[in-house]
Amino acid sequence: MTAKITLVANAVRDALNVAFSQEFTAEVRYRREKAVAELGELDVGVFRFGESPTPEEDASGDRGGDEIEYTIEVAVRKKAKTDEEIEALVTLCEYIRSFLTRLYLNTVAGDVIGSGAGYDPIYDEAHIKSGVFFGLVTATFRGFEE
Secondary structure, three states: OOOOHHHHHHHHHHHHHHHHHOOEEEEEOOOOOHHHHOOOOOOEEEEEEEEEEEEEEOOOOOOOOOOEEEEEEEEEEEEOHHHHHHHHHHHHHHHHHHHHOOOEEOOOOOOEEEEEEEEEEOOOOOHHHHHEEEEEEEEEEEEEEE
């Protein structure tokens, strides 16, 4: 049996790969780090960050179960030397954030919908100083426990 947070991460990966297929291939990974030598190509990692139950109960009567919140992180990394390269990657993070904000994942058992996303376009100053862009998009998804 696969954990629901893993199903959400896989569905996010699949949605990103369809919507942005010419830019990158997203992968679900357990660890964020990848050797800098491997960052010649754009690296987009999808990470299962956590899940936290919310105390709300569904009052509509449509679903039986409690609402659960899932948090997924999408890391965008690539070697970048010029301001133009960095600007293009910041723009990509903005597009990913916008895309994930209201993404509906009907492929996940018990439909899940994006309930907001934010990003830090320059997640780690040390990465930029060493010539690596690292942007981090954090998206929240809500679903119902059945």
